[in-house]
Amino acid sequence: MSTYLFRLSRFSFRRRRLVLALWLLAAVGAILLGQLSGGKTNDNFTIPGTESQHVSDLLVKKVPALSGAQTQVVFAAPVGSNISAEPYKSGVEAALANLKKVPQVVSVSDPYTAHAVSPDGRVALGQVQYSVAAAQVKDASLDDVKTAVKPAQQAGVQVEYSGSVYPGWRLVPSEAPELIGLVIAFVILVITFGALVTAGLPILTAIIGVVITLMGVTAVAAVVDIASASTTVAIMLGLSCGIDYGLFILSRHRNNLLNGLSVEDSAALAAGTAGSSVVFAALTVIIALCGLSVVGIPFLTVMGLSAAAAVLMAMLIALTLLPAMLGFAGHKVTKFIDTPLRRGHHEQVATIGATAPQRTFGARWARFVVRFRVPMLIAGVAFLVVLAIPYWSMQLGLPSGSSKPTSDTSRKAYDLTTASFGAGFNGPLLVVADGISGSADTQQILDRLEKVPGVDTASVAVQTPQTVVFRLIPKTGPNDPATADLVHGIRNQRAAVEGSTGATVLVGGTTASNIDVSSKLNSALPVFLVVVVGLAFILLTFAFRTILVPIKSIIGFLLSVLAALGAQVAIFQWGWGRHIFGITPSETISFLPILMLAIIFGLSSDYEVFVVSRIKEEFSKSDDARGAVESGTGLAARVVTAAALIMFSIFVAFMFTNDPTIKAIGFSFATGVLLDAFVVRLTLVPAVMAIIRSKLWYHPQWFAKYVPDPDIEGNRLQETFHPVPEAAPAPPTA
Template identity: 70%
Template sequence: MSTYLFRLGKWAFRRRRWVLGFWLAVAVTAIVLATVSGGQTNDSFTIPGTESQRTTDLLEQKLPALGGAQTQVVFAVKSPAKVTDQGPRAGIEAAVAQLRTVPQVASVSDPFTDQGVAPDQQVALGWVQYTAQPADVEDSTLDKLEDAVAPAKQAGVQVEYSGSVYPGWRITPSELPELIGLAIALIILLITFGAVVAAGVPIVNAIIGVVIALMGVTALASVVDIASASTTVALMLGLSCGIDYGLFILFRHRNNLIAGMTPEESASLALGTAGSSVVFAGLTVIIALCGLAVVGIPFLTLMGLCAAAAVSVALLIALTLLPAILGFAGPKVAKFIDTRLRPGHHEEVARITATEPARTFGATWARFVVRFRIPVLVLGVGLLLVLAIPAASMDLGLPSAASQPESSTQRKAYDLTAESFGPGFNGPLLVVADGPVDQSGVQTLVNALRQQPDVAAAGPLAVNNEVAVVRVIPTTGPNSDTTADLVHHIRDNRAAIENGVGAPILVGGSTASNIDVSTKLSDALPVFLLVVVGLAFVLLTFAFRTILVPIKSILGFLLSIGAAFGAEVAMFQWGWGEDIFDITPTETISFLPILMLAIIFGLSSDYEVFVVSRIKEDYTTSGDARGAVARGTGLSARVVTAAALIMFSIFVAFMFTDDPTIKVIGFSFAVGVFLDAFVVRLTLVPATMAIVRAKLWYHPQWFAKYVPDPDIEGKRLEERLAGPAPTGGAGH
């Protein structure tokens, strides 16, 4: 692998104008396609094969008026006024009349004739039913929805919205997180390299890669449903991996230049050595993300594929565009910033890092870990186990209006409805009788449902010659365990409930759909964990040609992911971070654990490869197992620290948003990366390797014969080259 990458680096360096032109053309093409397609992401979570999805499909076929998206319009007045007073009532009735004229609207319920007025007469509910699914409801339709309720507002009535779609439901991404992340990344790179050009190169590469990936996702969203979180995850990983991969190769290139190599030979050798580790690390992340397809959940599969595409673009750019840009930069990447306080400081640090790595802080830390390996191992493992304790209380669910910021219309509608009607009105269930049912059968179904535990109300919603629909109001909110128990109870006792109805029943609606999605994701979690662990074992065994290294890496990964889960539960589910992050404590997003397993596994493999490959290279040369741990860790510590801090900072930057889903994703990824990089890979891994020593590299005799050696350290490449190998490097 290293030889091929060396040749690729030389080719890209020499043909840099063609390479740059190609990637700029790809970026422009992606922007044009995204603009022309008009694709938009959405937050419609469905899983084919679940009962709730079968219910939706049935309604689309036999009762289209109830098969589409829905908006709950909440009309509210402040005491002592009442919605039944002449002025507010006239405004609400006029608004309802205008809502019926909005395009794509199938029906609108009148609160005054459809029992939509709260007992305290402070709030009235209107339901807007669309002919289209959530992803197909036009933004222009929602704009006209807001215009239609103007008479109610003019009458002094407060109007708020919730439901599967509502005005402003589509998330408009903010550029603030990206700008904050890029600014912090630039500062870290300036400190790491001490050179403006060197600091800017990885960022330019990452930005080009992210533009291509995000525009591609936007274009794809015009033909398939893609969750809004997909673009955020793709942006996070594309930006962080793009900068990190460029950092690892550039760090090696800069050290080669300081050691006296020409820019062309330096860039080629950097790609052949550090580039080999980048390829393996990138492929690990990509395979882990694509592995999300094994759980059989379409929106999660697409989320993984979008993120994998972003990482793929970042990897290809690091292998082609980076050496091309290094060709344009020439020796400027080693031109340091002059400082008045300490002239020559950056040159001194760079020289020490490249030629005297034993004097660096990373080397000092590595020697400390090796010397006190047993207490370090015990304390590190103990810390991660303590952090993981809250994970045992993880409660999965999908985000509801209750978790939205208090300033959002969805949260206001939720609170008004819960206060005046009860929390169950925010998450009604639809029980559908599949078949012709007479009025007697409908009333029998309604009576049977009213007798079920935790049912606040039940009433007929729609009946035709093919189906009958009953709306069931639980006593608890949509994300309550009691509501989930009610859904399962009705399904488990459907035979008794169907008695006298004359048709089989199905339980659906958005609340039941969210419960089905969460259940499916919970069931898929152990399976996916086994897949990830098995994948880690195979890939790391192939990379390092030993069994003990993968076992050690997997145990470290499990510790870091457990601690990250625990931190997320404590902060966002238990509410420890309620004031810190301005959030409402709620269930853990059901797709977050699987997403974290894929991403943290991939990123942990990145740092495992960069650290352990340097240790292996030193051990291969010296035969001193314990000394190789100290020297190899010291050589890779600086660049791994910079890479981890950049990735951590980018994830943290995404917490500066009002969307609670994005906040929890950014926090969880940031904690996972931080713990895995600093506690596991730079502390527990060298401590364990120093204890086990040479036994760690053992493998059966047949292994060397049948399993090819990928040479990710680039050792054979350096031996083939006539010139002297550089002394320092970035985690080959």
Template identity: 70%
Template sequence: MSTYLFQLGRWAYRHRRIVLGVWLAVAVLAVVLATASGGKTNDTFTIPGTESQRTTDLLKRTLPALAGGQTQVVFAVPAGRHVTDPGPRAGIDASLARIRTVPQVATVSDPYTAHGISPDGQAALVSVQWTGQPGEVKDASLDDLNVSVAPARQAGVQVEYSGSVYPGWRIVPSELPELIGLIIAFVILLITFGALVAAGMPILTAVLGVVVSLMGITALASVINIASASTTVAIMLGLSCGIDYGLFILFRHRNQLLQGMELEESVGLAVGTAGGSVVFAALTVIIALAGMSVVGIPFLTVMGLSAAAAVAVALLIALTLLPALLGFAGVKITHFLRTRLRPGHHERVAKTSAAESPRTRGARWSRFVVRYRPFVAFGGVALLLVLAIPALSMELGLPSGASKPTSDTSRRAYDLISTHFGPGFNGPLLVVTEHGVPPANAQRLATALSTQQDVAAAAPLAVTPQVAIVRVVPKSGPNDTATADLVHGLRDHRAAIEAVVGAPVLVGGTTASNIDVSQKLADALPVFLAVVVGLAFVLLTLAFRTILVPIKSIIGFLLSVAAAFGAQVAMFQWGWGRHIFGITPSETISFLPLIMLAIIFGLSSDYEVFVVSRIKEDFTATGDARGAVERGTARAARVVTAAALIMFSIFVAFMFTNDPTIKAIGFSFAVGVFLDAFVVRLTVVPAVMAIVGARIWYHPRWFERYVPDPDLEGTRLEEHMRTADRPAVRDPD
């Protein structure tokens, strides 16, 4: 593989104008397609095969008016006033009349005739049913809805919204996290290289890759449902992986130039050696992300494939566009701030940059780890296990209005409903018969359901010749465990309910759907983990041609991701980070553990490949197992530290948003990357390898015959280059 990558890098160097032109054309085409398509992401979650989804499908066929998106409009007045007073009521009635004329509105309930007035008389709850699913409701219709309530506001009535779709429900992307992350990444690269050209090149290529990926996802959003979190995850990984992959190749190339290698030969060799590690690292990330498809939930499949596509683009750019740009940069890549290399300074800088000096921090750290290897290994593992303890209390759920900041209308609506009606009114359930029944039977069903434990109210919502619907309001909130118990209890005692109504019934609605999503995700985690770990084990075994290294890598990943889970639970579920992050404690987002398993595993394999490949390279050359650990870790420490800090910074930057979901994702990724890079890969892994010694490279004899050697370290390639009679090649520019 190293030979093919060498040839690819050299070809891109020689044809750099063509390569640059092609990538710019691809970026322009992606922007044009995204603009022309008008695609937008949405947060419509479907889970085929669940009862809540069957309920939705049934309503679509028999009563489409109740199968679309739904908005709850809360009208509230201050203490001392009532919504039934002449002034507020006139404003509310005028607003309702206007809402009924809004495009795409199917039905609007009247709170004064449909028991929508709170017991204290200070709030009125209105249900607005849309003709389409949430993702199909146009922003213009939501804007008209917001304008329609002007009479109520003029009458001194507070108006807030919640539901599956409402004005302002779509997450408006902010460029601030990306900008903060890029600035921090540039500073880190500037410190690492001490050169403006070298610091800016990985960022330039990563940004171009993100533009291509993001525009492609936007174009696809016009024909398929793509969750808004998909673009965030794709940007996170596109930027971080793009910068890191460029960093690894650039670091190798620059050191080779500083050691006197010719420009074209150095570009090809950097792509052939460091590029091999990049390929295996990227493939591991892509496999982990694509593995999310095994869960069988469409929005997670799309999210995983979108992020995998962003990583694939980052990989292609690192292997083609970066060598082309290195050709344009020439020897400027070795220029330092305010100075150029002077005679005699060349070798000294090259030696330090290659992390071969015993005085570098990486060398001192590797000596410490190897010298005190038993204590270091035990201490690192103990730290991770302690941090993982809160993960034992993890509770899964999908975001609700309760988790939003108080600046969000859905949070204010949630609080108003909970205060004046009860928390269960934020997430009513729908009990639906699978064929028509007499109205009297529907009423008997509602009466029977109202006697159930944790049911605040139950009443028929609609009765048609095809279907009957009873609206059930729990006493507990939509994310409370009591509500989940109620849903499971109704389903478990289905026979008794069906005996009352005389027809088969289904339990659905938005709250039931969220409960089904969380349950399906929890059930899928073991299967997903087994698939991803199995595939990655095969890939890492192929890369290092040994069994013990992949096993060690997987154990290290499990420790780091468990610690990241624990930190997330403590900060966001237990509420330790309530004041730090400005969040309301809530359940762990149900799809976060699965995404974390995919991404942290992929990124941990990145650092495993980069560190262990340098150790194996040294061991192959010297045969000194313990010394190879010390020297290889020292050589990898500088670049892995820079790469991990860049990843960490980009993930942390995404916490500077108002969306609690994005904050939780950014925090979890940042903690996972930090722990895996610095505690596992640069501490525990070298310590364990130093303890095991040469036995870490054991492999059965049949490996030599049946398992291909990808030459990940480029040993054969470098040997060929040393023996080949190759004339020097000068930079044509």
């Protein structure tokens, strides 16, 4: 592999103008395609094969009036006032009349006639029913909804919204997190390399890859439902992996230059050696992300494929565009920044790292870990186990109004509804009786539903000759475990509810759909773990030609991901970070654990490949297992540290948003990366390898005979390729 990558990078270096033009053309084409497509992301979570999805499909066929999206409009009179008194009632009725005229709206319920006024008389709930699903509700229609309720607001009524779609429901992307992350990444790279050009190249190439991916995802969103979080995850991984992959190759390139190689030979050799590690690292991430498709939930599959596309783009750019850019940069990558107080400091550090790596801080840390390998192993494992303790009390759920910021309209609607009606009114269930024969059977099922433990009220929402839809209000909120128990209880006792009516009773609605998503994700987790870890195990075994390295990598990954999830539970679910991060304690997002397993496993394999490949490279030179651990870890420590800090910074930057889902994702990813890079890969891995020593590289003879060697370290390349150092410049003549 190293030989092919060497040739590819040399071609890109020599034809750098053509390579740059092709990538810029791809970026411009992607931008035009994304803008002209008109694609938009949404938060529609479909779950084929579940009962709630069956209910949704049944409503489309038999009760189309309830098959579209809904907005719940909460009208609240001032504290101490009655919403049925004047002028509040007149304002609400005028707003309801206007809502009926909004495009795509098929019906609007009147809270005064539908008995939807709270017992304290302060709050009234109106239901706006659309003719289309949430993804098809136009922004213009939602803007008209805001305009329609102005008479109520002018009368002094507070108006808030919730439901499957409402004004402001779509996540509006903010460029602030990306800009913050890029600025921090640039600062880290300047500190690491001490050169502006070297710091800017990985960021520039990563941005080009992210633009192409993001615009491509936007174009696909015109024909496929893509969750809003998909673009965020794709940007996170596209930027972080793009910068990291460029960093690994660029670091090797600059060391080659400082050791006297020509620019062309240095760039080609860097891509042939470090590039092999980039390929295997990227493939591991891509496998993990594509493995999300085994879960069988479309929005998660699309999220994984979008992120995988971003990582693939980052890999291709690192192997082609970066060598081309190195051709344009020439020796500028070694042009160091001088400061008045520490003139020549960066050049001195870089020269030491290239010519005497044993004197670097990373080498000193590696020697420390190897010397105290047993205590460091015990301490590192104990630290991760303690952090993982909160994981065992994790509760899964999808975001609801209760988890939104207090300034969000859905959070205000949730709080007003809870205070005046009860938490269950925020998550009504739809119970569909299909094949019903008459009003007597309808009443029989209604009576049985009212007697189910956990039900506050039950009423008939829509009745047709053969299908009746009941609206069931639980006593508990939509994310309360008791509500999930209620849904499962009705389904488990379906025969008792149906009685002698001959009807088929099904439980659906948004709340039941969210419960089904969480349940399906939870049950798919073991399957996903086996598939992804199994494929990655095969890939890493092929790369390093030993089974002990992938086993060690997988165990370390499990420790770091459990610790990161434990920290997430403590901060976001237990509420330890409510004042620090401005959050409301709520359930762990149901798709976060499986997303964490995919992404952190892929990224941890990145660091595993970069660290272990350097150790193996040193071992192949010296045949000294323990010395190879010291020198290999020392060589990899500086660049892995910079890469991890960059990835950490980009993930943390996404916490500076108002969306609690993105905050939780950013925190979890950042914590997982930090723990895996510094605790596992730069501490536990060298400690274990120093204990096992040369036995770690054992493989049976048949393996060596039948399985090809990918030469991830580039040994064969360095044996066959003998670069000629650049001649020193001639001294000036007198």
